[in-house]
Amino acid sequence: MSADAQLLALSGGIGGAKLALGLDRVLPAGRLTVLANTGDDFVHLGLHVSPDIDTLLYTLAGLDDPVRGWGRKDETWTFMAALKALGGEDWFLLGDGDLATHVERSRLLAAGETLSAVTERLRSRLGIGSAVLPMSDDPVRTRVKTKSEGWLDFQPYFVGRRCEPEVEALAFDGAEDARLAPGVAAALDDPALAAIIICPSNPYLSIDPILAVPGMRASLENRRVPVLAVSPIIAGQAVKGPTAKMMRELGLEPSAATVARHYEGLVDILVVDEADEGLAVPAGMRAVAAPTWMRTLEDRTRLARRVLEALGWQAGAAS
Amino acid sequence: MSADAQLLALSGGIGGAKLALGLDRVLPAGRLTVLANTGDDFVHLGLHVSPDIDTLLYTLAGLDDPVRGWGRKDETWTFMAALKALGGEDWFLLGDGDLATHVERSRLLAAGETLSAVTERLRSRLGIGSAVLPMSDDPVRTRVKTKSEGWLDFQPYFVGRRCEPEVEALAFDGAEDARLAPGVAAALDDPALAAIIICPSNPYLSIDPILAVPGMRASLENRRVPVLAVSPIIAGQAVKGPTAKMMRELGLEPSAATVARHYEGLVDILVVDEADEGLAVPAGMRAVAAPTWMRTLEDRTRLARRVLEALGWQAGAAS
Numbered sequence: 001m002s003a004d005a006q007l008l009a010l011s012g013g014i015g016g017a018k019l020a021l022g023l024d025r026v027l028p029a030g031r032l033t034v035l036a037n038t039g040d041d042f043v044h045l046g047l048h049v050s051p052d053i054d055t056l057l058y059t060l061a062g063l064d065d066p067v068r069g070w071g072r073k074d075e076t077w078t079f080m081a082a083l084k085a086l087g088g089e090d091w092f093l094l095g096d097g098d099l100a101t102h103v104e105r106s107r108l109l110a111a112g113e114t115l116s117a118v119t120e121r122l123r124s125r126l127g128i129g130s131a132v133l134p135m136s137d138d139p140v141r142t143r144v145k146t147k148s149e150g151w152l153d154f155q156p157y158f159v160g161r162r163c164e165p166e167v168e169a170l171a172f173d174g175a176e177d178a179r180l181a182p183g184v185a186a187a188l189d190d191p192a193l194a195a196i197i198i199c200p201s202n203p204y205l206s207i208d209p210i211l212a213v214p215g216m217r218a219s220l221e222n223r224r225v226p227v228l229a230v231s232p233i234i235a236g237q238a239v240k241g242p243t244a245k246m247m248r249e250l251g252l253e254p255s256a257a258t259v260a261r262h263y264e265g266l267v268d269i270l271v272v273d274e275a276d277e278g279l280a281v282p283a284g285m286r287a288v289a290a291p292t293w294m295r296t297l298e299d300r301t302r303l304a305r306r307v308l309e310a311l312g313w314q315a316g317a318a319s
Numbered sequence: 320m321s322a323d324a325q326l327l328a329l330s331g332g333i334g335g336a337k338l339a340l341g342l343d344r345v346l347p348a349g350r351l352t353v354l355a356n357t358g359d360d361f362v363h364l365g366l367h368v369s370p371d372i373d374t375l376l377y378t379l380a381g382l383d384d385p386v387r388g389w390g391r392k393d394e395t396w397t398f399m400a401a402l403k404a405l406g407g408e409d410w411f412l413l414g415d416g417d418l419a420t421h422v423e424r425s426r427l428l429a430a431g432e433t434l435s436a437v438t439e440r441l442r443s444r445l446g447i448g449s450a451v452l453p454m455s456d457d458p459v460r461t462r463v464k465t466k467s468e469g470w471l472d473f474q475p476y477f478v479g480r481r482c483e484p485e486v487e488a489l490a491f492d493g494a495e496d497a498r499l500a501p502g503v504a505a506a507l508d509d510p511a512l513a514a515i516i517i518c519p520s521n522p523y524l525s526i527d528p529i530l531a532v533p534g535m536r537a538s539l540e541n542r543r544v545p546v547l548a549v550s551p552i553i554a555g556q557a558v559k560g561p562t563a564k565m566m567r568e569l570g571l572e573p574s575a576a577t578v579a580r581h582y583e584g585l586v587d588i589l590v591v592d593e594a595d596e597g598l599a600v601p602a603g604m605r606a607v608a609a610p611t612w613m614r615t616l617e618d619r620t621r622l623a624r625r626v627l628e629a630l631g632w633q634a635g636a637a638s
Contacts, residue, residue: 046426047422072401076415078414079415079422081416082415082417082418082419083422083423085445086419086441087444088419096395097397100399100404101405103364103402104364110365
């Protein structure tokens with residue numbers, strides 16, 4: 001890899017952030033740009049919440065709660081208790097420290113800053129070395145068509161209804177008219193860009209919204225650098241979250257093979273778990289087996305190294 | 320007093336809320352309406368903060384912090400620490416529980432509710448028996464002209480600069496065009512209204528903004544019920560806050576006598592501390608001495624009973 005080789009990683013929340021952290025730790029400083037899904041963003045209690053950006057920021061800054069698996073460590077919940085006592089909406093949990101992110105982001109957006117600029121400001125304050133970009137500064141809102149309750153906004157489906165209603169279809173409202181964030185377009189055009197990685201996030205809920213922003217899917221279809229995806233499905237199961245359940249509801253077999261077909265034409269290398277070794281993948285795609293279940297920080301850096309190796313990068317570049 | 324006699328109390332923050340609590344505890348349920356100064360209100364971090372309303376709500380609900388003297392008891396500060404780490408504005412302290420009030424109020428105001436309606440909703444949820452009203456649903460903003468720094472908004476002067484700059488003048492922006500809140504006008508017109516009480520709040524910072532809303536001063540000048548004020552100055556000193564310092568800066572001797580002159584023509588009875596017994600007051604005003612320094616809940620209910628006695632109410636009506 002050249003001395004200034006850049007890596008662009010597409011990510012949703014928890015699962016994707018784990019690999020992003022591994023890459024951040026393994027790569028030399030300034031090489032990684034993480035592009036976050038913003039389809040889960042919503043305005044709650046008048047505050048702009050960007051769940052996937054925040055998960056990435058907290059994870060990369062080492063502020064994530066390793067036990068709860070979401071939100072910030074050393075969190076307190078006084079706000080929620082007081083809000084509940086006032087009769088406020090309490091279906092979406094906002095920790096006291098987490099709230100600072102939403103309040104500060106909302107204040108800066110109201111002052112006219114873009115989501116990119118706000119994210120960059122937060123990244124810098126949290127001392128994160130890798131770049132973090134929203135896929136777009138324009139609003140894209142994932143919606144879920146359910147059998148029992150019709151169309152639901154994402155968070156009311158995901159958090160409010162705990163993914164219980166059966167899913168028939170997904171839509172990404174606003175995606176058609178959204179523009180890739182300036183930093184994303186610049187990263188894709190950067191002559192130093194050496195590879196694109198699709199993190200082990202939900203392909204339908206976390207990666208598809210990114211691909212729905214005009215220009216993004218075409219950038220992968222017409223790629224001039226290798227694209228590598230990591231399957232979020234291990235031996236037919238999702239590590240966390242509703243990926244496998246949703247795949248079944250959408251009439252898809254939850255398997256790494258289905259993920260491979262989903263990314264056909266977009267991805268050169270699919271990293272699957274060792275449990276799925278020997279997987280048959282579409283023509284033009286190569287499968288690489290690696291331990292993909294990331295429980296510890298060591299799991300994350302090890303998978304990051306395996307990803308870089310699969311791309312032909314020297315792991316010796318690792319810090 | 321008649322069976323449905325109503326009392327209207329004008330109040331600022333801490334000092335006024337102490338007497339309001341005493342009255343709330345001593346009066347039969349449903350007799351007291353507390354009218355709060357909203358000149359200190361401001362939008363901070365995109366949130367509508369109403370310091371005097373909140374002090375009244377927390378005090379009347381028994382949620383106030385008795386040690387710190389402001390804000391909520393059992394408060395945590397995780398939000399402020401996280402906000403500071405993000406580079407946010409940290410000159411105005413917002414506790415995690417307190418924040419719930421501002422977020423919920425801001426959400427309801429943004430949804431089109433009036434400040435009166437929001438305050439009533441919070442009062443009800445907090446289980447407070449007395450009514451709490453903002454002086455106006457229209458914005459009135461106290462500003463402070465300082466020698467060294469010119470005009471300052473109230474909170475930047477009061478909290479940001481800790482009342483240090485010397486004060487030359489005060490203004491209540493928006494007061495001329497503000498309308499008394501509907502509940503205030505109704506309380507003033509209520510045939511059951513039996514007396515008006517001006518709590519021991521700063522006459523210049525907390526009571527004058529209320530009197531500046533068209534109709535309020537005239538209601539006192541043309542009163543059909545007795546008006547009683549409690550002096551916030553005891554033997555030339557303010558119990559708390561910048562009242563005495565500000566009086567000196569405005570060329571006024573800090574004394575109960577100055578308070579008496581300030582309320583001339585508006586007030587029939589001035590309750591002064593026993594330390595100021597024998598005070599000469601303007602014609603048409605009567606001074607009554609009582610222990611006015613309220614350190615304990617017993618001090619508050621005792622002063623409330625003395626206030627009711629001075630109005631000729633039977634203390635036997637007390638609960």
